[in-house]
Amino acid sequence: MADSIELISFKLCPFVQRSVITLLEKGVPFDITYIDLSNKPDWFLKISPTGKVPVLRIGDTVLFESAVINEYLDEVTPPSLHPSDPLEKARHRAWIEYLSTLLMNQYRLIMARDKAGFEQERDAFLDGLARLEEQLDDDGPWFAGIRFSLVDTAGAPLMMRTRTLDRNFSTELLKAYPKLQRWSDVLLARESVKLSVVEDFEQLSIERYRAQGSWVMA
Ligand SMILES: N[C@@H](CCC(=O)N[C@@H](CS)C(=O)NCC(=O)O)C(=O)O
Structure with a gap:
């Protein structure tokens, strides 16, 4: 993956944690940015349509929803962590x-x-x-x-x-x-x-x- 990857996180969020585990399992380098969910920064509200974490920024592209993020990470870094059937x-x-x-x-x-x-x-x-x-x-x-x-x-x-x-x-x-x-x-x-x-x-x-x-x- 050529583009830089940034995961936007809240320290206690279990959905973010799923994406961190997937990133680590796949050996994908990433930066993590923590936000306070009770005081969401404007830049976050601008890029996040749901106002929820995790958000994954890949270059200029924004992904949200942990299951979608994890499937993307899985697809671009074989071997897959999904069964093939x-x-x-x-x-x-x-x-x-x-x-x-x-x-x-x-x-x-x-x-x-x-x-x-x-x-x-x-x-x-x-x-x-x-x-x-x-x-x-x-x-x-x-x-x-x-x-x-x-x-x-x-x-x-x-x-x-x-x-x-x-x-x-x-x-x-x-x-x-x-x-x-x-x-x-x-x-x-x-x-x-x-x-x-x-x-x-x-x-x-x-x-x-x-x-x-x-x-x-x-
Ligand atoms: N279905 C979402 C759930 C994400 C979610 O609920 N995140 C919570 C934190 S654990 C959140 O950002 N809540 C902020 C809000 O609802 O305002 C996913 O899997 O990514």
Whole structure:
């Protein structure tokens, strides 16, 4: 890739994190620019039609939506992290979408203001995890077996936040899901995943969600 690449980011965003993992997996050099989402700069609002991160600037071209960004990066840097079979590829895309829905559910759970709200979101989240557990390859270690894929890059941010909850707040979210626990362990030990967040990510996220009124992190 000849053009310079800039990723516009917010330090705690799981969708940006997916793109960072993909960039690192693919060995693509990039610059990262952090913005404050509660005070979005004018230059960002000018280039971002949704006002959301991630945004990837490749030369003068602007891309948005993490799934689109990741597919582009995957296409221009073979070998692909998608399966070649069209049906299997479509199935992977569907599960990436599903993981996005689970991330929103997880955010609502973290931001619940009281015990009742937390329990309601936790139960929905656990149901969501149960469906994911059924999809994971029996032997692992990755979502689809021995090949690391874009579904793994999409799942890592969810598992990182789940670990933060389980180890700091005894939420036991993965307790009933051995395949998800194994997936989480291998994902969070992978170099690209470890390097995909700022060094003080866990503390930073706990402090921010606590300041915003999270019941579970209080
Ligand atoms: N579907 C989008 C979701 C991105 C997203 O929700 N980003 C959040 C931060 S994690 C954001 O920029 N929110 C700012 C806003 O909604 O104003 C993607 O996959 O890129």
